[in-house]
Amino acid sequence: MNKVAIITGANHGIGKSTAIKLAEQGFKVVITWLDPDDYDYSRTEKMKIHHSVGGKSETDKIINLINQEGGQAISTPFDLSRNERIPDIFDLAEKEFGSVTTLINNAAHAEDNDTIEKFNIGVIDRTYAINVYAPIIMIQEFLKRFKKSKLKKGSIVNLSTDGAQYFAGQIHYGASKAALEAYTRSLSIELGKYGIRINTIAPGPVHSGIPKSYITPELEEKLIENIPLGRCGQPTDIANTISFLVSEEADWITGQVIQVDGGHSWGRCL
Numbered sequence: 628m629n630k631v632a633i634i635t636g637a638n639h640g641i642g643k644s645t646a647i648k649l650a651e652q653g654f655k656v657v658i659t660w661l662d663p664d665d666y667d668y669s670r671t672e673k674m675k676i677h678h679s680v681g682g683k684s685e686t687d688k689i690i691n692l693i694n695q696e697g698g699q700a701i702s703t704p705f706d707l708s709r710n711e712r713i714p715d716i717f718d719l720a721e722k723e724f725g726s727v728t729t730l731i732n733n734a735a736h737a738e739d740n741d742t743i744e745k746f747n748i749g750v751i752d753r754t755y756a757i758n759v760y761a762p763i764i765m766i767q768e769f770l771k772r773f774k775k776s777k778l779k780k781g782s783i784v785n786l787s788t789d790g791a792q793y794f795a796g797q798i799h800y801g802a803s804k805a806a807l808e809a810y811t812r813s814l815s816i817e818l819g820k821y822g823i824r825i826n827t828i829a830p831g832p833v834h835s836g837i838p839k840s841y842i843t844p845e846l847e848e849k850l851i852e853n854i855p856l857g858r859c860g861q862p863t864d865i866a867n868t869i870s871f872l873v874s875e876e877a878d879w880i881t882g883q884v885i886q887v888d889g890g891h892s893w894g895r896c897l
Contacts, residue, residue, distance in 0.1 A: 633730050703716065773823060787808050
């Protein structure tokens with residue numbers, strides 16, 4: 628079967644590792660990345676756009692690595708807040724590789740001023756635009772094309788966080804991810820009849836970022852006090868789980884939220 632995956636926000640971290648892992652598994656990969664010079668919110672708000680760091684240069688490294696190893700991958704810059712352009716991503720994928728069989732909603736938006744005392748309406752709008760609206764519209768477009776192509780099996784993986792149910796200090800980020808988890812459960816019922824499985828992974832603290840991880844040695848020392856397995860995660864930990872969920876081995880798994888966090892979700896309750 629021709630396997631084609633779209634992975635959003637894949638210029639570093641979990642998205643990067645997932646793109647490489649799926650390419651190794653025979654997927655033709657289309658990755659999106661955020662261009663900080665062509666981002667609507669960066670023109671209206673003065674903020675640090677953590678998730679756009681690296682841009683095209685880092686994306687090119689990923690594409691070159693995959694292609695050099697015998698895989699097939701392309702990339703496109705994309706601002707997911709412009710959800711009316713989401714069909715363009717699928718047009719590109721179909722033109723290059725054929726019908727999309729797998730969708731990984733990895734891109735996310737988070738801001739530092741995300742507390743009850745500091746937030747403004749813009750924080751809510753921006754966070755939900757990327758973390759909720761975009762993934763759901765991506766899924767709707769995926770289903771539309773899937774039905775048109777008369778495919779029999781497909782898979783979707785959303786990325787949440789193990790702090791989705793309570794995330795003081797990042798209240799809208801956490802709530803937006805909790806919404807995505809709720810959509811996953813409901814959509815498993817709506818999509819199942821078409822042969823599409825949908826699951827969500829909720830990672831714990833994972834080393835990611837460019838040029839270095841956002842988890843400093845000092846922060847990691849504090850974090851692992853509440854991680855039973857004694858370490859923070861690596862992007863490959865999440866990519867490996869995604870690879871399993873989109874494989875035939877997970878053919879009877881749908882509607883699940885799987886916490887991949889070394890036990891952090893329970894350890895932080897102590």
